[in-house]
Amino acid sequence: xxxxxxxxxxxxxxxxxxxxxxxxxxxxxxxxxxxxxxxxxxxxxxxxxxxxxxxxxxxxxxxxxxxxxxxxxxxxxxxxxxxxxxxxxxxxxxxxxxxxxxxxxxxxxxxxxxxxxxxxxxxxxxxxxxxxxxxxxxxxxxxxxxxxxxxxxxxxxxxxxxxxxxxxxxxxxxxxxxxxxxxxxxxxxxxxxxxxxxxxxxxxxxxxxxxxxxxxxxxxxxxxxxxxxxxxxxxxxxxxxxxxxxxxxxxxxxxxxxxxxxxxxxxxxxxxxxxxxxxxxxxxxxxxxxxxxxxxxxxxxxxxxxxxxxxxxxxxxxxxxxxxxxxxxxxxxxxxxxxxxxxxxxxxxxxxxxxxxxxxxxxxxxxxxxxxxxxxxxxxxxxxxxxxxxxxxxxxxxxxxxxxxxxxxxxxxxxxxxxxxxxxxxxxxxxxxxxxxxxxxxxxxxxxxxxxxxxxxxxxxxxxxxxxxxxxxxxxxxxxxxxxxxxxxxxxxxxxxxxxxxxxxxxxxxxxxxxxxxxxxxxxxxxxxxxxxxxxxxxxxxxxxxxxxxxxxxxxxxxxxxxxxxxxxxxxxxxxxxxxxxxxxxxxxxxxxxxxxxxxxxxxxxxxxxxxxxxxxxxxxxxxxxxxxxxxxxxxxxxxxxxxxxxxxxxxxxxxxxxxxxxxxxxxxxxxxxxxxxxxxxxxxxxxxxxxxx
Numbered sequence: 001x002x003x004x005x006x007x008x009x010x011x012x013x014x015x016x017x018x019x020x021x022x023x024x025x026x027x028x029x030x031x032x033x034x035x036x037x038x039x040x041x042x043x044x045x046x047x048x049x050x051x052x053x054x055x056x057x058x059x060x061x062x063x064x065x066x067x068x069x070x071x072x073x074x075x076x077x078x079x080x081x082x083x084x085x086x087x088x089x090x091x092x093x094x095x096x097x098x099x100x101x102x103x104x105x106x107x108x109x110x111x112x113x114x115x116x117x118x119x120x121x122x123x124x125x126x127x128x129x130x131x132x133x134x135x136x137x138x139x140x141x142x143x144x145x146x147x148x149x150x151x152x153x154x155x156x157x158x159x160x161x162x163x164x165x166x167x168x169x170x171x172x173x174x175x176x177x178x179x180x181x182x183x184x185x186x187x188x189x190x191x192x193x194x195x196x197x198x199x200x201x202x203x204x205x206x207x208x209x210x211x212x213x214x215x216x217x218x219x220x221x222x223x224x225x226x227x228x229x230x231x232x233x234x235x236x237x238x239x240x241x242x243x244x245x246x247x248x249x250x251x252x253x254x255x256x257x258x259x260x261x262x263x264x265x266x267x268x269x270x271x272x273x274x275x276x277x278x279x280x281x282x283x284x285x286x287x288x289x290x291x292x293x294x295x296x297x298x299x300x301x302x303x304x305x306x307x308x309x310x311x312x313x314x315x316x317x318x319x320x321x322x323x324x325x326x327x328x329x330x331x332x333x334x335x336x337x338x339x340x341x342x343x344x345x346x347x348x349x350x351x352x353x354x355x356x357x358x359x360x361x362x363x364x365x366x367x368x369x370x371x372x373x374x375x376x377x378x379x380x381x382x383x384x385x386x387x388x389x390x391x392x393x394x395x396x397x398x399x400x401x402x403x404x405x406x407x408x409x410x411x412x413x414x415x416x417x418x419x420x421x422x423x424x425x426x427x428x429x430x431x432x433x434x435x436x437x438x439x440x441x442x443x444x445x446x447x448x449x450x451x452x453x454x455x456x457x458x459x460x461x462x463x464x465x466x467x468x469x470x471x472x473x474x475x476x477x478x479x480x481x482x483x484x485x486x487x488x489x490x491x492x493x494x495x496x497x498x499x500x501x502x503x504x505x506x507x508x509x510x511x512x513x514x515x516x517x518x519x520x521x522x523x524x525x526x527x528x529x530x531x532x533x534x535x536x537x538x539x540x541x542x543x544x545x546x547x548x549x550x551x552x553x554x555x556x557x558x559x560x561x562x563x564x565x566x567x568x569x570x571x572x573x574x575x576x577x578x579x580x581x582x583x584x585x586x587x588x589x590x591x592x593x594x595x596x597x598x599x600x601x602x603x604x605x606x607x608x609x610x611x612x613x614x615x616x617x618x619x620x621x622x623x624x625x626x627x628x629x630x631x632x633x634x635x636x637x638x639x640x641x642x643x644x645x646x647x648x649x650x651x652x653x654x655x656x657x658x659x660x661x662x663x664x665x666x667x668x669x670x671x672x673x674x675x676x677x678x679x680x681x682x683x684x685x686x687x688x689x690x691x692x693x694x
Contacts, residue, residue, distance in 0.1 A: 041107040041128055044100050045084035048129075052093060056135075058085040068132060072115040072124055073177070075361040079614055080126035082110075087135045091206060091214055091241040097131055098239065099212025106676045111239055113152045114179015116355070118364040118606075119646040121678040122235065123181070128676070131239065141166055141247060147203050150243040152180045157354055164346045167255070168247040171198040174292065175355030180243060184234050185641035186593055188575055188602070190258070190313045190348055191248060194287040196584035197591060199231045206242040210672045214241075219589050229663040232592030232654060234641055235679045236664060250345035258348050260290075260313030261340040267306035269333050270295060274391040276329040277574050281601045282371045282384065287580040288315040289326040295395060296571035299406045313348045360568060361609035361616065363624060366602065366644040367394070368653075369574075370634035374598040380634055390631065394603065397630035398572050401623040405607075407566020565617045566610065573604040573643075593638040594655025603631060604643040641680065651682035 049057040058065045060081065068085045070078035088094045101109055108128025110121060115132075117123045124130055133153030139162050140149050148170045150159060157176020160169050171189045173182045187198025195201060204218040207226065217223035217230065229237050251257040265273060277293045291312040298305045312327050319325050343351075369391065372384040381387040582595050605627055609616070628648075633639060639650045651657055664683045668674075674684030 041083040044104050044107050044129060048084065048086060048097060048100055051096065052086070052088075056087055056089065056093065058087070059083075068134070069124070069130070071132070071134075072112065072117070073356065073358055073362070074116075074118050074120075075359055075609070075611070075614060076120050076616075077115070077117065077122075077124045078358075080121065080124050082125050082130040083127055085130045085132055087132050089135045091208065094131065094208045094239055094241055095212045095214050097129065097212075098208050098210060101129060101676070102211045102672065106672045108676050110677060111181075111235060113181040114155050114177065116175075116178045117181070118362040119644075119678070122646070125678070136241065139163065141168055145203075145244075146247050147244050148247050150180055150245065152240055152243070155179050156182075156349065160346050160349055164253055164344075167249060167252050169250045169345055170245045171195055171201045171248055172349075173198065174349060175352060176349060177354040177356030180240075181235070182642055183243060183245075184230060184232070184240070186232050186591065187642070188640070190260075190290040190345070191250075191315060192581050193289055193578045194315060194580065194584060195246075195248060196581055196588055197231075197593070200585040200588040200591060201246040201248070202227075202231060202243060203246060204244040205230055205240050207238040207240055209238045210668050225659075225663045226667060228590065228656075229592060229660055229667075231590075232641065232656075233660060233664075235677060236673055236683055237667060253344040253346050256317065256342040256344055258313050258315055258345060259317060259319055259340070259342050260311075260348065261338070261343070262309060262311045262351060263330060263333075263335050263340070264337040265308040265310075265333060265335050267308065269335075270306070270308060270395060271392070272333055273308055273310075273330070274395060275388060276333065277576075277601070278369075278372070278384075278388045278391055279329055280326065281369070281574075281576045281599050282373065282387075284326045284576070285578045285580055285599065286320075286326050287578070287584075289578070290314075291327065291330075291576060293574040294571050295398065295573075296569065297402055298569045299402065299567055302406055304402050304406060311352060313343070317342065359611040361613060363607040363609070363616065363620075364643050364645055365605035365624060365628045366633075366639040366641075366648060366650070367605070367628070367631045368633040368637040368639055369601045369603055370637055371599040374596070374600060375634055377598075378635060390634075394572060394627075394631035397627045398570070398605070401627045402570060404623040405567045405570070405617075405620045565613055565615075565620075567607055567620060568610045569608040571604075571606050573606065575602045575604075575640075576600075577602060590656070592651075592654050592656045592660050595638050596636055596655070600634065600637050602640040602643065603633075604640070605631070606643075644680075646678075646680075649682045650680050657682070 045057065045059065049059065054062065055064060058068055060066075060083075065085060068087070069081060072078050086093070086097050088097065097109075101107055108125050110123060110125035110128060110130050112123040112130060112132045115123050133151065135153065136151040137153035137155075137158065138149075138151045139154050139159045141147075141163060142149065148159075148163065148168065150170060155176060156170075156172035156178055159172060160176070163169055171187065171191060172178070173187060174189060183199045183202065185199075189195075189198050192198070204216055205227065206214065206216050207223075207230070208214055215223050215226070217227035219227055221227075226237060230240065273293065274295070280291065289312070291310060294309045294311075296307050296309065298307070310327075310330055312330075314326070319327070322328065325331070370378070370380065370387075372381065372387040375381040375387045376383065381389075577595065577600050579597055579599055582597055585591050585593075605624070607620070607624060609620075624645075625647075628645065633653065638653045638655065639648060641650050644650045651660060654660060661683060668684065671684035673679070
C-alpha cells in the first residue's frame with residue numbers, strides 16, 4: 001500500500017479510536033471537529049436547500065435572489081453576494097441553519113432584520129449564509145402581561161402602525177424603516193428620558209445560540225446573564241427570534257398625547273444652536289423631554305449648502321411655560337421654519353420620514369460629550385466654557401471634512417446650474433412638510449414597500465425670535481386605511497387589531513387621494529420661497545444621476561478624482577441622554593452600556609455618498625477618521641453602538657465590558673461568532689480582526 005493511502009487511513013483509525021475510547025479524548029467529541037472549518041459554505045447551503053426547500057433557501061440561480069441580496073439600506077451592503085439566503089419562517093428554521101453552520105466548523109454568516117446598518121457586512125455577507133427575517137415580521141399585544149411580542153423582521157413603523165388602534169407601542173427607534181436590531185444596540189426613542197434605552201423595556205427573548213440550541217432568556221431564569229448581555233451586546237450573543245417588550249401606553253392618533261415638531265435654521269445660527277444644545281445637556285433632566293439636534297449640509301457641484309434642524313417631542317399635551325420649557329432657548333433662535341403642535345406618538349415617529357431611502361452609501365461614526373458638571377468632576381474641563389469647546393472643535397472638524405470631501409464634477413453641457421430646491425435633496429434626515437402618516441402594514445413578505453403619506457395640519461413659519469407657532473387642528477381620520485391583524489405567538493393571548501375595509505386593496509391609494517382632495521381639501525401651510533432662504537447664492541443641485549452603480553473590486557478606492565466623485569450629505573447629530581433615562585434603565589435591571597449617572601449627549605457623524613458611487617474615495621475615508629479623532633468621547637462615557645464606525649471598539653467603552661466578555665466566553669467558547677460573523681470588535685479570539693471597515 002502506498003504512503004499516500006496510508007495517511008488517510010491512519011487519520012480515520014485515530015478518529016474512530018477517539019470516538020470509542022474511554023480516554024479523555026471522549027470528553028470532547030463535539031468540540032474537536034469544530035476547531036477548524038472542514039467544509040465550504042456550499043456544503044452548508046446545499047443540505048439546507050434540500051431540507052428547507054425553496055423559496056425558504058434562495059441560491060444565486062433563482063430570480064428572487066438578487067432582490068433579496070440587495071435589500072439592505074446601505075448601498076455598500078448591496079454589493080456583496082451570499083452563497084445562499086435563508087428566509088426562515090419559524091424559530092426551528094433558524095435553529096437548523098445555525099446547527100448546520102456549527103456542525104461544519106463554521107462558515108461566514110450574517111443576520112438581517114431591518115437591514116438598516118451603516119457598517120459593511122454587519123447585515124450581509126460575501127460568500128456566506130445570509131439569514132434574512134423578511135418572513136418573520138409579526139407583532140402581537142398581550143393584555144394580560146401588558147407586553148408586546150415582536151418577531152425580528154418587523155420594523156418600527158409597521159409595529160407602531162399595527163398597534164396604534166390599541167393605544168400601545170413598543171419603545172423603538174425614531175425612523176419607521178429601522179428594524180429590531182436597534183434593540184440589541186441599545187435603542188433611542190422619543191420616550192427614552194422616561195423609560196430608558198429601548199432595550200430596557202425587554203422582558204424576555206427567544207435566542208438561537210451558535211450551536212443551534214434555542215433558549216428563552218429573561219431576568220430571573222438560568223439565562224439571566226445572557227438576557228442582560230443582549231441589552232447592548234449587538235449581534236454577538238445569538239440570533240433573537242422573538243422579543244417580548246413592555247407595552248408603553250401612548251394613546252391613539254386621535255388622543256394627541258405629545259407636543260412637538262421641528263424647527264429649521266440657517267447656517268448663521270450654528271454656534272448659538274450648539275450652545276443651546278450644550279445648555280440643554282447641562283441643565284435639563286425632564287423625563288418628558290426629548291430632542292435631536294442636527295448640524296448638516298448637502299453638497300453638489302463643489303457647493304456646500306448648510307442646514308440646521310432640531311426635532312423635539314414633549315410627552316404631554318402642553319409645553320411648560322417660560323424657562324421651565326426645556327426648549328425655550330432653541331425657540332428664541334431666529335428660524336427659517338417652525339412646525340410645532342400637538343401630535344400622537346405615531347405621528348411623532350413619522351415626522352422625520354421612514355429613513356428607508358435606499359441606494360446611497362452610508363458611513364457612521366460615534367462620540368459622546370459629557371455635561372459640564374460631569375467633565376468638571378472628571379477633571380476634563382475647568383468650567384462650562386471649556387466644556388463647550390468640544391462642540392466647537394467637532395464643528396470645525398466637520399467643516400474641514402466638508403471642504404476636503406466635496407467634489408467638483410464636470411459641468412453639464414449647458415453650464416447652467418440647477419436652481420435651488422427645498423427641502424435640500426439627498427439629506428438623510430429631514431422633517432417632511434407635510435409629514436408622512438405612520439405606514440399601514442402590508443402582509444409579510446410583501447414588505448418593504450413605499451409608505452403612504454399623511455399631511456400634517458397647518459404649519460406656522462416664522463423668522464421672528466420668540467414667535468408663537470400656530471397649533472395643529474384635529475388630525476384627519478384613518479377610516480380609509482387597512483390594518484391586517486397579525487398572527488399571534490402561541491404563548492400569548494392577543495387582542496385583535498381593528499380592521500377597516502376601504503374596498504379592494506388596489507383601490508386604497510386612490511381612495512386616500514380622493515379623501516385628501518375632495519373631503520379634507522389641500523393642506524394649508526406656507527413656507528419661505530427658495531429666494532428668501534438664507535443659503536449661499538447660488539445653491540446648485542444636479543438632477544439625480546442615472547449612471548450605473550459600479551461594483552468595486554476594493555472596499556475603499558485609493559484613486560481620488562474630485563471631478564468624478566464627492567459626497568451627497570453629511571451631518572453631526574446630537575441626542576442628549578438624561579439622568580432620568582439612566583435611572584430608568586437601572587430600575588429595569590441594567591444594561592451593558594451602564595453609563596455613569598450624569599447627563600451627556602451621544603454624537604453621530606453621518607456621511608451619505610452619491611447614489612451612483614459604490615466606493616469610498618481615499619480622501620473621504622481619511623477625512624472621516626480625522627473628524628472622529630478631533631471629537632473624542634469624554635472619558636467614562638459609552639459610545640452608541642447603532643451610530644458607530646466599525647473601527648471603534650464600542651464594547652470597550654461599556655460600563656459592563658468585563659461582564660460582557662465573561663458571558664460571551666460562556667455561550668460561545670470557541671469564538672465561532674466573532675470568527676465568522678462581522679460585527680463589533682472586543683470579544684473573542686479575533687478581536688483585532690477586520691470587522692467591516694467602511
